[in-house]
Amino acid sequence: MSHKRQVYHTNIWEEEAEADNPFATKTAYCHGYDVYGEILQKASWFEYLYLMFKGERPTADQAVLLERLAIALANPGPKEASVRAAMNGGVGGSTHASSLMAALAVGAGQYGGSHEVFIALQMWNKCQFNLDKWKYCLTNPNEGHREDIWLPIEHGPGFDPNGVSCPTVVLQTLKTLEALKTAGALSWLSENRESLESHLGYPLAMSGIAAAALYDLEMNDHEATMLYLMLRLPGAAVHAIEQRGMGWKKFPFYADNIELKNDPGPMGVPHIEGVEL
Amino acid sequence: MSTQSLLESEDLLTTEMGKAFLCERAVMRGKDIHNELGGMDWFRMNLFSITGRKFSDEQIQLLNYSWVATSYPDPSIWPNHVAALAGSVRTTVSLSMIAGMAISEASIYGRRPERRALDFFYRAKGRVDCGEKLQDIVESELETHGVIYGYGRPLAKIDERIPHTLKLVSELGLDNGKHFKLALEIYELLKQTRGLSMNIAAVNTSLVADMGLTVEEYQQFLTPCFITGMAPCYIDARDKPEGGFFPVRCESIEYRGTPKRKW
Numbered sequence: 001m002s003h004k005r006q007v008y009h010t011n012i013w014e015e016e017a018e019a020d021n022p023f024a025t026k027t028a029y030c031h032g033y034d035v036y037g038e039i040l041q042k043a044s045w046f047e048y049l050y051l052m053f054k055g056e057r058p059t060a061d062q063a064v065l066l067e068r069l070a071i072a073l074a075n076p077g078p079k080e081a082s083v084r085a086a087m088n089g090g091v092g093g094s095t096h097a098s099s100l101m102a103a104l105a106v107g108a109g110q111y112g113g114s115h116e117v118f119i120a121l122q123m124w125n126k127c128q129f130n131l132d133k134w135k136y137c138l139t140n141p142n143e144g145h146r147e148d149i150w151l152p153i154e155h156g157p158g159f160d161p162n163g164v165s166c167p168t169v170v171l172q173t174l175k176t177l178e179a180l181k182t183a184g185a186l187s188w189l190s191e192n193r194e195s196l197e198s199h200l201g202y203p204l205a206m207s208g209i210a211a212a213a214l215y216d217l218e219m220n221d222h223e224a225t226m227l228y229l230m231l232r233l234p235g236a237a238v239h240a241i242e243q244r245g246m247g248w249k250k251f252p253f254y255a256d257n258i259e260l261k262n263d264p265g266p267m268g269v270p271h272i273e274g275v276e277l
Numbered sequence: 278m279s280t281q282s283l284l285e286s287e288d289l290l291t292t293e294m295g296k297a298f299l300c301e302r303a304v305m306r307g308k309d310i311h312n313e314l315g316g317m318d319w320f321r322m323n324l325f326s327i328t329g330r331k332f333s334d335e336q337i338q339l340l341n342y343s344w345v346a347t348s349y350p351d352p353s354i355w356p357n358h359v360a361a362l363a364g365s366v367r368t369t370v371s372l373s374m375i376a377g378m379a380i381s382e383a384s385i386y387g388r389r390p391e392r393r394a395l396d397f398f399y400r401a402k403g404r405v406d407c408g409e410k411l412q413d414i415v416e417s418e419l420e421t422h423g424v425i426y427g428y429g430r431p432l433a434k435i436d437e438r439i440p441h442t443l444k445l446v447s448e449l450g451l452d453n454g455k456h457f458k459l460a461l462e463i464y465e466l467l468k469q470t471r472g473l474s475m476n477i478a479a480v481n482t483s484l485v486a487d488m489g490l491t492v493e494e495y496q497q498f499l500t501p502c503f504i505t506g507m508a509p510c511y512i513d514a515r516d517k518p519e520g521g522f523f524p525v526r527c528e529s530i531e532y533r534g535t536p537k538r539k540w
Contacts, residue, residue, distance in 0.1 A: 008525065011534035017527035025527055032535035042540050055535065097372050105379075146422070147396035147492060149382055149389050162283050257288055260296040262307040269302075269311070 012052065031055045046070065053223050062217055065180040069213045072173045072206070073228065075235025082107030083236050090240030091251040103236035104229055110153045112160075112207055114228045120157040120211035121221035129188050135199045156200045158208025166193065166203035174209050185212040320344075327497045328490065335449040336488055340498070342445055343481050346438045348505035352514070352522070356381045360507035364514030365522035377507040378500065391499060392492045394426035395482040398456045402486070405459065415466055427460070427479025428467050438477040446484065454487025 014029040028035045031051055039048055043057075046067040050058035058066065076083055085106035089099030110116045119141060127133035137143075138156035145152050155161035174193070178186040189196075189204070189212045197203050207228075214224035243251060295305040303310040306329045314322060320341055324332055332340070352361040356377035363373030382388040397418065404414050418425050446452045460475070460483035467473040485495055514522040 005529060006523070007529045007531045009531045009533065011532070013530060014532035014534070014537075015527040015530055022526040022528065023524055029532075029537060032538040033540050034537070038540045057540075095369055095372060097368070098375075101372070101375065101379075147393050149392060149496065151493075162280060164280060254290070255297070255299065257290060258296050259289060259291045260293070260304060261291055262293045263296070263304060264307060264309050264313070266302060267309045267312040 012055070049227075050217070053227065054218065058217075061180060065177060065213060066217055068177055068180060069210065069217075070231045072177070073210060073231040075238070076112075076206070076232055077235065078239050080235075081109070081112065082232060083239050086236035086240040087243040087251070090243035091246070091248050093244060096237070096240065099240035100233055100236060103233060103240075107229060107232055107236070110150065110157075111155070112205060114225045115150055116153065116157045116207045117211045117214070117228045118221050118225040119153055120208060121215060121219070121224045123157065124185060124211060124215040125221070129185075131192055131195065134192070134196060138196065138200055155202070156196075158205060158211050159197070159200050159202055160205040161202050163203040163205065166197065170204055170206055170209065173206065174204070177209065177213050181213075181216045184216040186216055188212075324498060328494050332488065335451055339445060339449055339451055339484060340488075342442065343477075344502045344505070346441060346477070347502050350506045350509035352510040354503075354506065355383070356387075356503045357507050357510040360511040361514040361522050364511040365517070365520055367515065367519060370511065373511045374504055374507055378504060381500070381503050387503075388496050388499060390426040391478050391482060392496050394478045395486060395490075395492050395495050397425060397427070398459065398483050398486040399492075401463070402456055402459055411459075411462055412466060412470075415463060415470075425463070425467070427482060428464065428473045428475055435474060436476045439475065439480055442477065442480050446480075451484060451487070454484065456483040456486035459483065 012031060014032075015025045016027045018024040018026045027037065030039065030048070033039050033051065039051075043051070044063060044067070046063045047058055050062060050066055078084065078087060082103040085102035086099040089095075089102050107113045108115055110119070123134070123137045123141075127137050138159070141155075141157055142152040174186065174190055178184075178190045181187065186209070189208065193204050210228055211224065214227060219227060293307065295303070297303045302312075305314060305326060308314050314325070317325065321332070321337055324330075324337075324340070350357065352358050359380055360373045360377040363376060384390070401411075401414050401418070405411060415425065443452075446457070451457070457480075460479045464475040464479065467475075482495070490498065
C-alpha cells in the first residue's frame with residue numbers, strides 16, 4: 001500500500017535537492033533570494049532577518065533601526081525576570097535549551113515581556129498617532145477582553161507601573177532610535193511621552209519603545225512579539241552560562257526570605273530503628 | 278508613581294502556599310506534606326496544590342479518566358509530533374516533554390478552547406438562572422464569538438471519547454449537575470439548528486463546572502494532561518534511526534512565494 005506523501009506549504013522558503021539525495025539541500029531560497037549563493041556573501045544579519053519577516057529587503061535605515069533595537073534589547077540584565085529565569089537554569093547545570101526556554105516563557109509575560117509588546121502593537125494599529133485614543137486605550141487596556149490563556153493586563157502596555165521617572169537607559173534608547181526614523185511612531189512617542197506618563201502616573205518602559213520601533217519597522221503584532229522574544233535571548237544565554245561557572249553557593253537562595261503565615265509547625269519524622277540520620 | 282510594592286517585597290515574601298524547611302519538613306497550603314498529605318495519591322495532591330480543596334472519590338475518578346482518555350500516543354497529534362521530532366534528533370527527555378506540553382496551550386485545541394468552554398458554561402448557566410432562553414444565549418454567543426467552544430471538532434466529526442465518558446459519568450452518579458445538563462441541551466439545540474456535533478471539551482468542562490473549578494484552576498490542572506500520550510511517541514522516535522521521523526525531502530516543501538531574484 002502506498003501512502004500519500006505529506007507536504008509543507010510556505011511562501012518564505014524554497015529548496016532544490018542534490019542529484020544524489022532528495023533530502024539534501026543544493027540551493028535554498030528565502031523569499032526568492034539564494035541564501036547560500038548570495039545572501040551569505042552580501043547581506044548583513046539584520047538585512048536577512050528583516051527579509052525573513054517581511055519578505056522584502058529592508059532599506060538601509062530600517063536595517064540600522066532593527067540592529068540598534070537589537071542592541072538595546074540584547075541584555076535586559078540579571079535583575080530582569082527572564083534573565084533571572086535563565087540564570088536559575090544555568091546555576092543548577094540545566095541544559096542550555098532549558099535556560100533559554102525558561103527565559104522565553106518568563107519573557108513572554110505581560111509585565112515587560114513579549115505579550116505586552118503584542119498588546120502595544122495592537123494599540124499602535126488602533127490608535128496610531130492620536131493622543132486621545134492612546135490615553136483612552138492605555139487606561140482601558142482590557143476593553144473587549146474575553147476569557148483567555150492570557151490574563152487581563154494590569155497596567156498600560158509599554159509603561160512601567162512600578163516606575164517613578166523614566167529611567168536614563170530608556171530615554172537614551174528612545175533618543176537613539178527616534179533619530180533613525182523621522183515622523184514615525186518613535187518620534188511621536190518621544191514627543192508625547194511626558195503627556196502619556198502624566199496621564200498614566202508612571203513612566204515609559206523599554207517594552208514601549210520596542211513596540212514603537214517594531215511598528216516603525218512595519219512588523220505586525222505577531223512578528224513584533226517573536227522578534228522581541230528572540231532579541232532578548234543573548235543576555236539570558238550569557239548570564240546562564242556565567243552562573244553555571246559561578247556556582248550555586250554564590251547564587252541567591254531565598255529560603256530565609258520566605259515567611260509562611262499558616263505554618264502548622266513541626267510534626268516530627270518517624271524514628272527508624274537502626275537508621276541514624 | 279511609587280516603588281512601594283517593590284521595596285516591600287524586595288527581601289520578604291509572605292505566603293500561605295507553602296515552604297520547604299529543608300532537613301526538617303515541608304508545608305503545602307498549611308498542611309505538613311509528609312505527615313498530613315503523604316497518604317494522598319499524586320493526582321489528588323496535584324489538585325489540592327492548585328485549588329486548596331479536596332474532591333470526592335467520584336470526582337477524582339472522573340477527572341482521572343479525562344486525562345486517561347486524552348493520552349493518545351499518536352505522533353500525528355501536534356504535541357506528540359513535537360515530542361517525536363525531539364526523540365528523532367536525540368534531544369533530552371525533559372526538553373522533549375516540555376516542548377510538547379508548551380504547544381498544548383493552543384488555540385484550535387488544548388488549553389485556550391478548554392478555558393473558553395468552561396467560561397461559557399459558567400456564563401450560560403448564570404444567564405439561564407436569570408431567566409434567559411437557552412436559544413437566545415446560544416445565538417448571542419455565536420453572534421459575538423462565531424463559535425461555542427466544545428461544539429464541532431477540528432479534523433473529526435465524532436468524538437469517540439464522549440460515549441465512554443458519558444457511561445462513566447452515569448456510573449459515578451455525576452450526571453445530575455446543572456452545567457452538564459445544560460451542555461447536553463446545547464448539543465441538542467446546535468445539532469438541530471447548525472448540524473454541529475459535540476466534542477469532549479463540552480462534556481468535560483461542563484462536568485468541571487459542576488465541581489466548581491475556576492477557569493484558571495482548570496487550565497493549571499490540565500497543563501500536563503497530554504504528557505502520557507507524548508512519552509511513547511518520544512520513545513518510538515528515539516529508538517528509530519536518527520532523523521527518521523517522517524523525514525521531509527526538498528520537494529515536499531511547496532513554495533508559493535516570490536520567484537527567484539538577485540540580491
